[in-house]
Amino acid sequence: MGFLIILLIVVAILALIWLAITYNALIQLRLRVKNAWAQIDVQLKRRHDLIPNLVEVAKGYMQYEKETLEKVIKARTQATQATAVKEKQDAENFLTSALRSLFAVVERYPDLKANQNMLKLHEELTSTENKISFARQYYNDETTRYNTSIKSFPTNVVASTFNFKGEELFELEDLAQKEAPKINF
Amino acid sequence: MPYSFIEVEKQKSWIIRAVFLFLIIFYFLVAEIIWLITKIFVLSELNAAKAPALFSLLEAAVVFFVAFIIAFVHWRFSTRDMIEKILNLLGAIDPDPKDSYHQVFKNVVEEVCIATGGIKIRCCVIPSSGLNAFAVSDFKGDAVVGVTEGLLAKLNRSQLEAVIGHEAGHVASGDSLSTTIICSLFGVYSVLLRGLSKTLGIISRGRRAGGAVLYLLIIYIVLSITQGVSFLLNMFISRQSEYRADAISVRLTRNPISLAEALYIISRGWRGLGEIPNSFSPIFIMSPDYSRLEESESVTSDLLSTHPPIKSRLAILLDMAHSDVKVLKEGIKPKYKVPIERGIVEIKEEPKREWLIYKDNSWQGPFQLGELFNLGLSPDSWISKVDEGFIKHASEDEILNAALRDKLAGKAIKVGDICPECNLPLGEILYEGTPVLRCYYCGGILVGQDAVSRIMVREDVTFPSSIAKAAEEVLKTYSMKMRLDRFRVAYELICPKCKGKMWRGLFSYGYPVEIDRCDRCRYIWFDKDELETLQYLFERRGQESTKD
Numbered sequence: 001m002g003f004l005i006i007l008l009i010v011v012a013i014l015a016l017i018w019l020a021i022t023y024n025a026l027i028q029l030r031l032r033v034k035n036a037w038a039q040i041d042v043q044l045k046r047r048h049d050l051i052p053n054l055v056e057v058a059k060g061y062m063q064y065e066k067e068t069l070e071k072v073i074k075a076r077t078q079a080t081q082a083t084a085v086k087e088k089q090d091a092e093n094f095l096t097s098a099l100r101s102l103f104a105v106v107e108r109y110p111d112l113k114a115n116q117n118m119l120k121l122h123e124e125l126t127s128t129e130n131k132i133s134f135a136r137q138y139y140n141d142e143t144t145r146y147n148t149s150i151k152s153f154p155t156n157v158v159a160s161t162f163n164f165k166g167e168e169l170f171e172l173e174d175l176a177q178k179e180a181p182k183i184n185f
Numbered sequence: 186m187p188y189s190f191i192e193v194e195k196q197k198s199w200i201i202r203a204v205f206l207f208l209i210i211f212y213f214l215v216a217e218i219i220w221l222i223t224k225i226f227v228l229s230e231l232n233a234a235k236a237p238a239l240f241s242l243l244e245a246a247v248v249f250f251v252a253f254i255i256a257f258v259h260w261r262f263s264t265r266d267m268i269e270k271i272l273n274l275l276g277a278i279d280p281d282p283k284d285s286y287h288q289v290f291k292n293v294v295e296e297v298c299i300a301t302g303g304i305k306i307r308c309c310v311i312p313s314s315g316l317n318a319f320a321v322s323d324f325k326g327d328a329v330v331g332v333t334e335g336l337l338a339k340l341n342r343s344q345l346e347a348v349i350g351h352e353a354g355h356v357a358s359g360d361s362l363s364t365t366i367i368c369s370l371f372g373v374y375s376v377l378l379r380g381l382s383k384t385l386g387i388i389s390r391g392r393r394a395g396g397a398v399l400y401l402l403i404i405y406i407v408l409s410i411t412q413g414v415s416f417l418l419n420m421f422i423s424r425q426s427e428y429r430a431d432a433i434s435v436r437l438t439r440n441p442i443s444l445a446e447a448l449y450i451i452s453r454g455w456r457g458l459g460e461i462p463n464s465f466s467p468i469f470i471m472s473p474d475y476s477r478l479e480e481s482e483s484v485t486s487d488l489l490s491t492h493p494p495i496k497s498r499l500a501i502l503l504d505m506a507h508s509d510v511k512v513l514k515e516g517i518k519p520k521y522k523v524p525i526e527r528g529i530v531e532i533k534e535e536p537k538r539e540w541l542i543y544k545d546n547s548w549q550g551p552f553q554l555g556e557l558f559n560l561g562l563s564p565d566s567w568i569s570k571v572d573e574g575f576i577k578h579a580s581e582d583e584i585l586n587a588a589l590r591d592k593l594a595g596k597a598i599k600v601g602d603i604c605p606e607c608n609l610p611l612g613e614i615l616y617e618g619t620p621v622l623r624c625y626y627c628g629g630i631l632v633g634q635d636a637v638s639r640i641m642v643r644e645d646v647t648f649p650s651s652i653a654k655a656a657e658e659v660l661k662t663y664s665m666k667m668r669l670d671r672f673r674v675a676y677e678l679i680c681p682k683c684k685g686k687m688w689r690g691l692f693s694y695g696y697p698v699e700i701d702r703c704d705r706c707r708y709i710w711f712d713k714d715e716l717e718t719l720q721y722l723f724e725r726r727g728q729e730s731t732k733d
Contacts, residue, residue, distance in 0.1 A: 032302075039299060116530050116615065119285065127292035130346075134300035137439070142302075 022158045029146040033167050036139035040170065043131045044079070044092060050128065051076045051099075054121050058102070061112035068105050072098045085168045092132075099125065136170045143167045200363040204370065205260060211414075212252035212259075215407050219400065220248055259370070267323045267369045271468070274372075275319070277309040277331045278635075283532075285618035286337045286643065293342065294330060297349045300437040301357050306330050310337070312635050314642045316454040319468040320352035320361040321368075328356040338643040339454065340447055341520065347434055347444035348451075351470055354433030360426035364467040371411065372465060378408045427470075427493050428501065435505060445502040446517050449510075452495045471495070525646040525717065529623075530615040540585075543567035543576075554588060555603070555610040564589055604629060605678035605687065605701070605710055616716075617643040622681070628713035631681055637709055640716070641723045648717050655714060656721040663697035677701065682708050696722050 079091040150159035280287035309331035322328035355361040541550035564580035604624035611622040678687040680703035687701040701710040
């Protein structure tokens with residue numbers, strides 16, 4: 001009898017230790033997801049800040065393309081106002097496509113293309129776009145790891161007890177990019 | 186990321202301990218051998234009966250203690266400011282914020298840092314036309330990734346990103362720390378070894394051999410052994426880590442094709458960097474000196490080279506992308522070039538010519554401010570502004586009056602640098618992505634020493650056929666010119682930067698274009714078309730060498 005009690009106590013202690021370790025691991029994973037999201041936010045903000053300058057430079061050369069410029073401005077306003085993940089995602093995707101059409105138009109203006117400020121802004125925006133996509137990649141990686149761990153056994157027991165909820169992935173809605181993946185494993 | 190920071194920390198301490206242990210053992214063995222030899226010498230002098238035992242534990246302990254101290258001192262001195270020392274040795278410099286290639290490089294590094302989830306990496310550029318990249322890091326967690334100018338010129342953005350991803354992989358996995366430590370610990374030896382072999386050569390020629398030579402010889406042998414061991418140690422860490430860094434790069438950029446392309450381009454080009462000791466090769470993406478060993482796959486070559494053969498690296502990457510070398514070769518497109526007149530970007534626009542001046546009984550102009558002063562503007566000169574249309578004295582105009590006052594006060598007029606040929610202010614432009622000064626009037630270009638090397642390796646623009654003709658002409662007439670000009674030193678122009686004299690001569694014997702060079706600040710003045718001719722010759726030489 002005494003032996004059984006000791007065994008039970010040992011098992012209980014082990015279970016508690018496991019619980020603590022799992023809980024901490026989950027917390028850590030969740031923090032990493034939060035951190036990754038903050039990274040995306042920083043880059044999105046940077047893109048929003050660049051757009052007024054871009055429009056300012058382009059304005060002087062593109063009197064006949066008001067529509068394209070206005071579309072970019074509108075998309076930017078929408079994007080800055082969005083708060084929820086899903087909403088943000090849509091607004092940012094819209095902004096990306098608006099910017100892409102703007103740069104397609106810029107191609108038609110050689111003077112504007114060779115403008116020093118334009119070149120700088122183009123490089124900055126390209127870099128920011130890349131940063132956004134890398135930040136998104138990192139966020140999605142971390143989120144997938146987190147989501148996987150809260151759904152797999154036995155961690156899911158701890159996760160559901162302490163109310164860890166899965167996070168949404170930040171996905172691309174742009175069809176052109178979806179259809180042409182860089183690699184196919 | 187496959188490595189969390191904790192894992193990296195763990196690996197760090199493991200490597201540090203292993204290397205330190207190796208140092209202690211190494212110094213212990215050396216000290217013990219030297220001690221034993223000394224004893225044998227002494228023993229042969231002494232009476233054999235009184236001689237102490239050849240080996241004793243106490244002595245060994247003392248020797249060990251000494252070895253420990255030496256190892257510690259060596260460690261402390263070698264690992265202090267590791268990064269700065271290596272950067273100095275490689276001649277790496279910070280990127281130029283005005284240079285568009287450097288800006289792209291900086292941005293790409295930042296992008297990759299974000300992909301790793303927030304590792305901080307500083308970037309550096311090696312002003313060399315070779316193709317290579319390296320990563321170093323230290324205990325504090327500082328990391329530097331550097332690339333050569335040649336690499337920046339030859340790779341496109343995604344290829345560069347893949348290379349940076351590879352280097353960031355070294356940093357993230359902690360490999361770069363171990364290679365940096367080993368390089369700074371044993372880089373010293375290779376220098377010592379060189380010096381020692383010279384000394385030995387001198388002594389042996391002098392035929393005054395004795396105990397000293399024996400010691401030197403022993404040290405020489407021991408050093409050679411450590412050289413070998415450190416080399417092996419490096420390879421052990423380095424070879425595997427190259428594959429691993431390739432894998433991390435693919436993980437970060439999701440683009441194995443670009444990495445394969447980059448590796449292919451680097452392997453086909455010249456990777457050399459000049460006077461860099463062999464012991465530094467592990468920090469580079471591909472060994473700076475070409476050796477056949479690295480390209481074969483036998484067991485010995487596997488043991489004896491720091492980098493895995495390019496073939497197997499490519500094979501792994503291409504396998505990931507379901508592609509093969511043939512497709513890869515076809516996929517590498519030459520860089521997009523524009524005609525030269527469209528490749529120039531003006532940073533500062535030319536100042537307006539808005540002044541007319543009455544001189545020599547006629548109205549002349551319009552001129553810029555700087556030009557007016559060259560024409561001898563005085564307060565009572567009659568001038569007129571083009572868009573205003575009425576005539577006044579120079580002293581009546583606010584801007585001119587202020588400028589004249591400045592001149593009276595002995596201050597230089599702020600018109601910037603002046604063209605040495607036509608005395609007009611030079612404008613700043615981006616030529617092949619690098620900032621240079623150009624005269625609007627005569628088309629001459631003033632270039633700093635380091636910018637010349639950048640312009641020569643970059644190939645953004647195409648040249649009109651007149652440049653090709655001029656270049657052929659230069660090559661044809663150059664041997665004759667050499668004979669005529671060898672002893673003639675002509676100072677004709679004044680350097681716009683330092684106001685020193687500029688010396689007219691050939692750019693180099695390999696590229697015999699005539700240029701004006703300032704002795705003091707090393708700026709070079711190219712008359713119209715001279716820079717283009719030089720570039721044309723350089724590009725042609727490059728094409729010829731890759732054909733072979």
